[in-house]
Amino acid sequence: MNKSRSGSQVMLGLIGMIRPLITVMLVAIFMGCIGNLMAIFITVLGGMGIGNVLGIDRTMSLTTIFVLAIICAVLRGILRYAEQASNHYIAFKLLASIRHQIFSALRKLAPAKLDGKEKGNLISIITSDIELLEVFYAHTISPIAIAVLTSIVMVIFIGRYHWLLGAIALFFYIIVGAVIPIINSKAGQKYGQKYRKLYGNLNTTVLDNLYGLDEILQYGKENDRKEKMDKFTDELEEVNDKLKQQEGRQRVSTDIVILLAGVVMLLASAALVPAGETIICTIAMMSSFGPTGALSALSNNLNQTLASGNRVLNLLEEEPVVAEVESNVSVPKGELKLSDVTFGYPNAEKNILENFSLQIEENTIHGILGESGCGKSTILKLLMRFYETKEGQVLFGNQNVNEIDTKQLRKQIAYVTQETFLFEDTIENNIKIAKADATREEVIEAAKKASLHEFILSLPLGYDTKLAELGDSVSGGERQRIGIARAFLHDAPIILLDEPTSNIDSLNEGIILKTLLEEKENKTIILVSHRKSTMSIADKVSRM
Numbered sequence: 001m002n003k004s005r006s007g008s009q010v011m012l013g014l015i016g017m018i019r020p021l022i023t024v025m026l027v028a029i030f031m032g033c034i035g036n037l038m039a040i041f042i043t044v045l046g047g048m049g050i051g052n053v054l055g056i057d058r059t060m061s062l063t064t065i066f067v068l069a070i071i072c073a074v075l076r077g078i079l080r081y082a083e084q085a086s087n088h089y090i091a092f093k094l095l096a097s098i099r100h101q102i103f104s105a106l107r108k109l110a111p112a113k114l115d116g117k118e119k120g121n122l123i124s125i126i127t128s129d130i131e132l133l134e135v136f137y138a139h140t141i142s143p144i145a146i147a148v149l150t151s152i153v154m155v156i157f158i159g160r161y162h163w164l165l166g167a168i169a170l171f172f173y174i175i176v177g178a179v180i181p182i183i184n185s186k187a188g189q190k191y192g193q194k195y196r197k198l199y200g201n202l203n204t205t206v207l208d209n210l211y212g213l214d215e216i217l218q219y220g221k222e223n224d225r226k227e228k229m230d231k232f233t234d235e236l237e238e239v240n241d242k243l244k245q246q247e248g249r250q251r252v253s254t255d256i257v258i259l260l261a262g263v264v265m266l267l268a269s270a271a272l273v274p275a276g277e278t279i280i281c282t283i284a285m286m287s288s289f290g291p292t293g294a295l296s297a298l299s300n301n302l303n304q305t306l307a308s309g310n311r312v313l314n315l316l317e318e319e320p321v322v323a324e325v326e327s328n329v330s331v332p333k334g335e336l337k338l339s340d341v342t343f344g345y346p347n348a349e350k351n352i353l354e355n356f357s358l359q360i361e362e363n364t365i366h367g368i369l370g371e372s373g374c375g376k377s378t379i380l381k382l383l384m385r386f387y388e389t390k391e392g393q394v395l396f397g398n399q400n401v402n403e404i405d406t407k408q409l410r411k412q413i414a415y416v417t418q419e420t421f422l423f424e425d426t427i428e429n430n431i432k433i434a435k436a437d438a439t440r441e442e443v444i445e446a447a448k449k450a451s452l453h454e455f456i457l458s459l460p461l462g463y464d465t466k467l468a469e470l471g472d473s474v475s476g477g478e479r480q481r482i483g484i485a486r487a488f489l490h491d492a493p494i495i496l497l498d499e500p501t502s503n504i505d506s507l508n509e510g511i512i513l514k515t516l517l518e519e520k521e522n523k524t525i526i527l528v529s530h531r532k533s534t535m536s537i538a539d540k541v542s543r544m
């Protein structure tokens with residue numbers, strides 16, 4: 001889903017997540033307001049001191065002014081710290097919660113979503129996009145509230161001397177805190193989005209280079225890859241330059257407006273109020289642009305932050321391709337059937353299966369043989385209900401798969417995919433994914449069945465050996481056997497094996513096939529392969 005929201009819609013969506021932390025946010029805003037006012041009044045008190053020495057303003061004695069200034073300074077420090085601490089508390093609490101939400105959204109969206117080519121995009125949402133929201137939660141929401149509140153107080157403070165002076169202050173606060181940021185973020189929008197996109201491309205290229213290092217070296221593609229990286233880096237630098245120029249313009253215009261505000265206030269107050277008050281009003285004006293100036297600076301990053309926010313919200317709202325079924329129907333015993341099934345992948349024009357039927361008897365080994373691309377893996381995905389059929393039914397013992405509780409269904413099936421993913425963990429834990437509370441003995445037994453035990457014993461730390469990053473320390477065949485060991489440990493009544501022995505030599509294949517033959521007594525096993533030798537153990541073979 002690629003819904004694009006306006007900036008304010010994204011903001012509202014992101015602010016909506018704050019609800020549980022609203023009190024902390026109010027505390028942060030309160031501290032921020034008082035803290036900023038303290039900072040402003042240190043300077044204003046300085047002005048009063050000068051007025052006192054010059055003999056044009058005697059409202060307070062020098063000692064009082066001095067003591068008040070020290071109190072303001074100390075409070076300013078403490079309040080600033082408290083404000084920042086509360087804001088970052090909120091930000092990191094929320095980031096943690098958003099990561100949880102994204103993960104559970106992914107859990108629902110996964111198999112189908114992760115099947116496609118959007119993996120790279122998802123990775124950038126999970127990593128950098130969520131990270132960027134820190135800026136929003138810690139440095140955007142409360143600064144806006146603080147700027148508004150502090151400016152209101154200052155308008156009243158200055159307006160007490162003369163209403164026209166208050167109006168002048170209001171005018172300049174609006175220019176610095178609203179007009180400049182809005183113009184700036186409109187102007188920078190294009191570059192901000194481009195920057196994020198290029199940054200994503202560069203990330204993907206770097207990852208590709210890492211994962212594909214062997215292929216790059218083998219086919220002598222070092223220069224091509226380097227040129228590609230250089231191209232992205234150059235483009236990124238160009239856009240970055242543009243962003244920096246924009247930032248420069250924002251700074252200069254903000255500074256000019258602040259200076260102008262001082263001059264206008266000086267002239268107007270000189271004409272309207274006594275000399276001592278002129279000093280106070282002018283100093284109050286000049287020194288009170290901290291909060292609004294911060295908003296102006298914030299607008300440089302806001303586009304990127306909101307673009308990230310938009311992507312995160314999209315992912316949270318995305319509907320899964322297939323909704324999980326929650327019911328109390330579990331998987332009944334009996335044959336598995338595909339009955340007149342028509343299926344095509346979402347967004348693909350062509351159907352992979354047309355009026356396809358298949359019947360698999362209980363407690364048998366059923367082979368599915370066919371050329372690459374004919375839809376063998378797809379059948380297994382339909383049985384797992386990763387996708388729904390367009391027409392026709394998938395049945396477990398006459399029970400439609402769409403009525404069976406999806407969690408139950410997947411618990412009852414051990415599914416060995418064509419790619420076994422290995423986690424960076426010990427080999428024992430990698431097998432135990434299939435059954436968290438398995439004992440060492442159970443793990444060893446599963447490993448033996450998958451013809452993996454001898455290999456594991458040859459590793460330096462046996463079952464406690466860690467698998468290295470990217471899993472490169474393990475061969476394709478070993479990887480596959482770990483996947484098969486998981487399936488044996490999972491001990492489900494239905495086993496789906498997708499080309500389980502494609503990378504395994506005939507000796508090990510023999511051992512695994514023999515185990516399967518022993519298991520079939522009380523298990524229904526579907527064996528997908530394009531190799532005839534693998535099919536020798538099947539009770540029945542369907543050709544596609």
Ligand SMILES: Nc1ncnc2c1ncn2[C@@H]1O[C@H](COP(=O)(O)OP(=O)(O)O)[C@@H](O)[C@H]1O
Pocket residue numbers: 115116345346348352370371372373374375376377378379
């Ligand atoms: N997630 C997907 N989205 C779109 N098309 C897919 C997807 N997965 C597989 N296909 C296509 O469906 C066809 C059948 O794939 P598959 O069932 O994996 O074949 P195989 O018989 O080799 O296991 C292939 O043409 C493949 O490109």
Ligand SMILES: [Mg+2]
Pocket residue numbers: 373376377378418498
């Ligand atoms: Mg396949």
